[in-house]
Amino acid sequence: MSRILLVEDHDRLARLMCKGLETAGIAVDVAERIDAAWAAVQQMPYQALVLDRGLPDGDGLILLQKMRRVGLGVPCLVLTARDALHDRVQGLEAGADDYLPKPFAMDEMVARVRALLRRPVEFHPIDPSHGDLTLRPEAGVLCRGDESITLAPAELHIMQLLLHKHEEVVRRSALEAAAWGLSDAVTPNALDVALHRLRRKLLAIGSRQRIVNIRGLGYALRENAPAE
Numbered sequence: 001m002s003r004i005l006l007v008e009d010h011d012r013l014a015r016l017m018c019k020g021l022e023t024a025g026i027a028v029d030v031a032e033r034i035d036a037a038w039a040a041v042q043q044m045p046y047q048a049l050v051l052d053r054g055l056p057d058g059d060g061l062i063l064l065q066k067m068r069r070v071g072l073g074v075p076c077l078v079l080t081a082r083d084a085l086h087d088r089v090q091g092l093e094a095g096a097d098d099y100l101p102k103p104f105a106m107d108e109m110v111a112r113v114r115a116l117l118r119r120p121v122e123f124h125p126i127d128p129s130h131g132d133l134t135l136r137p138e139a140g141v142l143c144r145g146d147e148s149i150t151l152a153p154a155e156l157h158i159m160q161l162l163l164h165k166h167e168e169v170v171r172r173s174a175l176e177a178a179a180w181g182l183s184d185a186v187t188p189n190a191l192d193v194a195l196h197r198l199r200r201k202l203l204a205i206g207s208r209q210r211i212v213n214i215r216g217l218g219y220a221l222r223e224n225a226p227a228e
Contacts, residue, residue, distance in 0.1 A: 002117050003027040003157065004048040007037040007063065008079070009055055017050070020106040021113060029177075032056065034063045041067060043174045045164050046074055048116040050109075053080040053091070061094040068095035075116035079104070128163040131209045131223055133202075135163055147205040154179035154194050155201070162211065162221050171218040195219065 004021070008014040009032040018028045029044070031037035034057045041049070041063075049067075053060040064076055078096040080087065088099050097119070098112050128135050134143045140156055141148045151159060161170060161178040172191060179194060180186050199211055212222045 002047045003029065003044070004050060004113065004117075005037060005040055005044070005046045006030045006050045007032075007034075007055065007060055008050070008052045009033070010052075016106065017109065020110050024110050024114065026110075026113065026117070034058055034060065037063050038066065040177075041072060041074065044178055045160060048113055049074050049076040050113060051076055051078050051096075053078060061091060061096075064091075064094050064096060075119045077109075077112055077116055079109075128160055130163045130166050130221060132207055133163065133209050133221075135159055142201065142205065144205040144207045149201045149205050151201070152194075152197070154190075155198050158191075158194055159198060162219070165220070167220055167222060169214045169218045169220045175219060 002025075004026060006014060006017060006021075006028050008017065008030065014030050014032075018030065021028050029040060029046075031040050032055070034055055037051075040046075049064075051060045051064060060078065060080075064078070067074065067076075075097045076095065077098045077100060078091040079100050079102060080091070081102045091099050097116060100109060100112060127137070132144050135141075135156070136143060136148075137156060137160060140153075141150050142159060157178040158175050161175060175195075176186050176191050179191065195211055202209055202211070208223045209221050210223070210225045212220055212225050214220055
């Protein structure tokens, strides 16, 4: 399942948009401010961004410009009540891929997001890989050579983040956010269960990669290392 970030401070509109997107099979995290959204995009490999311009801590284009400066090419749909030509041009020049003025039809917004999701994300490979592993998100499978195994949605998002980070340590909170979103309630041992299943699946396909617990820091992929 694709996951996007919606940056919108109007609570009722955000809830309606989430409902429309989730009905279309698109998982959504919501941020209400630029600073919260910036923290989220550094933590999660989102497939698209839906960005309002009028946010409590400034113009949403500030976030978009910041992302583009550091090489985050996540496709972005800008939402705004500003419909003047120069406002649209300003958004596109800041790095937006599409522009939708308010008010808008929910079906059109969903269709535009789907169109963004069909575009390649420059910052993240479509099929992330590391060592002997390749993840195929659209098929929901993890591959090692000719061997493959199906992953549950939470497992898929966890492995996608670990592969994207290669051997970097990923915080527990980041893996939980990847698996279940920033706003979903997570039971205390949910991540431990998902990691246990992933470790068994790595062994099942004969991978040399292991998910290692770096005490006090988080988790990382390591080749031929003990899991703990």
